[in-house]
Amino acid sequence: MTMALALRYAARSDVGVVRQGNEDSGYAAPRLLIVADGMGGHAGGELASATAVATLADIADEDLGQGEALTRLAEAVESAGATIGLVVADSPELAGMGTTVTGLYWLADGDTARIAIVHVGDSRGYLLRDGELSQITHDHTYVQTLVDSGRITEEEAHTHPRRNLLMRALDGMQVAEPDLSVREARLGDRYLLCSDGLHGVVSNDEIARILSSREPTVCVTELVDLALSRGAPDNVTVVVAHVIEGEDAAALPVVVGAAGEPRVRARLPRVHFPDDAQVDPNAPDLPPVVDGGPPTSELPMVSGGAPAASRQPWSRQRRTLAWVLGIGAAVLLAVIALVLVGSAWVRSQWYVGTSNGSVAVYQGVSTFPSLATLVTVTDIPVADLPPLEAGLVTNGISAQGQAGADAIVAGLRDRACVAIPRPAYCPPLPAPTPAPAPSPSSSVAP
Numbered sequence: 206m207t208m209a210l211a212l213r214y215a216a217r218s219d220v221g222v223v224r225q226g227n228e229d230s231g232y233a234a235p236r237l238l239i240v241a242d243g244m245g246g247h248a249g250g251e252l253a254s255a256t257a258v259a260t261l262a263d264i265a266d267e268d269l270g271q272g273e274a275l276t277r278l279a280e281a282v283e284s285a286g287a288t289i290g291l292v293v294a295d296s297p298e299l300a301g302m303g304t305t306v307t308g309l310y311w312l313a314d315g316d317t318a319r320i321a322i323v324h325v326g327d328s329r330g331y332l333l334r335d336g337e338l339s340q341i342t343h344d345h346t347y348v349q350t351l352v353d354s355g356r357i358t359e360e361e362a363h364t365h366p367r368r369n370l371l372m373r374a375l376d377g378m379q380v381a382e383p384d385l386s387v388r389e390a391r392l393g394d395r396y397l398l399c400s401d402g403l404h405g406v407v408s409n410d411e412i413a414r415i416l417s418s419r420e421p422t423v424c425v426t427e428l429v430d431l432a433l434s435r436g437a438p439d440n441v442t443v444v445v446a447h448v449i450e451g452e453d454a455a456a457l458p459v460v461v462g463a464a465g466e467p468r469v470r471a472r473l474p475r476v477h478f479p480d481d482a483q484v485d486p487n488a489p490d491l492p493p494v495v496d497g498g499p500p501t502s503e504l505p506m507v508s509g510g511a512p513a514a515s516r517q518p519w520s521r522q523r524r525t526l527a528w529v530l531g532i533g534a535a536v537l538l539a540v541i542a543l544v545l546v547g548s549a550w551v552r553s554q555w556y557v558g559t560s561n562g563s564v565a566v567y568q569g570v571s572t573f574p575s576l577a578t579l580v581t582v583t584d585i586p587v588a589d590l591p592p593l594e595a596g597l598v599t600n601g602i603s604a605q606g607q608a609g610a611d612a613i614v615a616g617l618r619d620r621a622c623v624a625i626p627r628p629a630y631c632p633p634l635p636a637p638t639p640a641p642a643p644s645p646s647s648s649v650a651p
């Protein structure tokens with residue numbers, strides 16, 4: 206008799222070689238696998254990815270049918286986006302943060318199994334079956350739209366200057382409609398979910414080789430180590446699962462990356478985080494508890510048996526006054542320092558927004574338009590953009606410096622220039638190469 210199918214899985218996340226913090230999050234459980242790649246300043250990316258993983262993980266213990274699973278996955282993505290919006294509302298300096306999310310929900314009924322897939326962004330899902338690796342998700346990036354339209358090749362996409370420009374993500378502002386699908390699962394299938402920190406530096410052939418010959422725990426270790434050996438310019442998160450017969454006796458939930466860090470969870474009081482059976486080796490320890498000393502009611506005694514405070518009231522008042530003045534001075538200095546640091550930070554930020562109906566570049570943050578400086582007004586009307594891009598620009602697209610803002614503007618111009626008739630501000634299309642004139646046919650006399 207054929208045994209029931211199940212998943213054997215492992216997960217690992219690493220900050221990489223270049224980044225200072227890990228904004229990726231990952232999750233693996235018997236019914237659910239998730240990878241999320243966060244983005245945004247003020248460590249907002251780690252909060253966004255942790256929120257997405259925690260929200261989707263709420264359905265990990267639910268026994269769902271195929272239709273229910275797709276519905277619940279879509280609802281979880283919507284809920285994650287809404288929660289990210291609430292986090293931004295609580296802390297406006299986090300505006301511009303967002304995350305990708307890619308998840309697989311395991312649907313098994315005896316020896317028949319399927320997977321439900323939910324996907325937003327450019328993290329990826331892969332399937333290795335019978336030695337052949339295939340990508341089972343579709344990147345929501347600007348360069349992928351160019352590839353889909355035949356304007357560039359897959360090889361050119363790998364080095365395109367705007368390859369990291371996302372067209373869809375969970376940011377709490379725009380509703381991100383996820384891709385949803387269901388696929389058949391077979392014994393021996395091997396699934397990989399990963400952030401672009403892996404697939405950006407490790408080739409498909411290398412991924413297939415490691416997946417085909419290793420157990421999940423060894424796979425995640427070797428894949429991350431290979432990315433690190435290539436310089437790992439981004440955070441690297443990997444979740445691997447093999448379809449096996451029977452149950453995996455060690456099948457306990459695993460949380461990695463930002464979602465497993467206590468300091469991140471402490472900053473998200475609205476979010477319910479899943480249990481974690483594995484301590485993340487990259488998670489920092491909680492700060493030690495500081496002993497504040499004996500209770501204030503335990504005053505030292507002086508000769509005569511009376512408390513010292515009752516024998517020296519004027520001395521106590523002077524100490525209290527000095528303490529109040531010291532605290533006040535410290536608070537004032539902290540406020541001044543905060544204002545100076547905040548002002549410098551605002552001046553260091555850039556975004557692409559709108560000005561009088563046209564795409565414009567600003568120095569500052571879109572959530573504080575009164576503090577932003579208008580740098581450039583382009584000749585691109587917002588009305589010429591597709592609805593998604595128009596909505597993103599209206600809310601403001603955060604950029605990495607002026608060069609990043611210029612790259613975003615160039616990408617928006619490309620999107621606007623797809624329209625027919627072609628707007629006048631678009632660069633002219635190259636003239637078609639004329640076909641060579643046919644040579645006169647020669648005749649041979651009989």
